[in-house]
Amino acid sequence: QVQLVESGGGLVQAGDSLRLSCAASGGTFSTYTMGWFRQAPGKERTFVASINWSGDGTFYTNSVKGRFTISRDNAKNTVYLQMNSLKPEDTAVYYCAASRLRGVVVTPNGERYDYWGQGTQVTVSS
Numbered sequence: 684q685v686q687l688v689e690s691g692g693g694l695v696q697a698g699d700s701l702r703l704s705c706a707a708s709g710g711t712f713s714t715y716t717m718g719w720f721r722q723a724p725g726k727e728r729t730f731v732a733s734i735n736w737s738g739d740g741t742f743y744t745n746s747v748k749g750r751f752t753i754s755r756d757n758a759k760n761t762v763y764l765q766m767n768s769l770k771p772e773d774t775a776v777y778y779c780a781a782s783r784l785r786g787v788v789v790t791p792n793g794e795r796y797d798y799w800g801q802g803t804q805v806t807v808s809s
Contacts, residue, residue, distance in 0.1 A: 704761055715781040720793050776804050777804075
């Protein structure tokens with residue numbers, strides 16, 4: 684059983700940056716594909732980014748390409764989401780998730796991800 688704890692959210696202005704972290708425990712972190720998802724108020728949870736177990740494969744939803752970067756440190760059992768040039772439409776609760784599948788896992792609403800964190804709020808004011 685893997686436990687995931689996100690941190691790093693907050694209230695920022697448009698154009699600012701934030702780095703989210705997700706610390707994992709209770710499993711072999713380096714064997715999991717990791718993903719970030721977000722859920723805006725009144726909307727479904729959606730895919731943001733995914734990174735494979737070794738960190739050399741990533742995938743992003745179109746709306747964050749060039750602004751967000753997903754990375755991982757297997758020695759620290761942590762996955763990160765660096766978010767630059769934030770926009771008000773990035774406002775959401777951000778969740779990290781772990782998948783037992785190998786390779787980048789891209790699913791619209793989190794299907795095929797097995798473990799989830801509790802989420803961290805990101806609010807971007809205009």
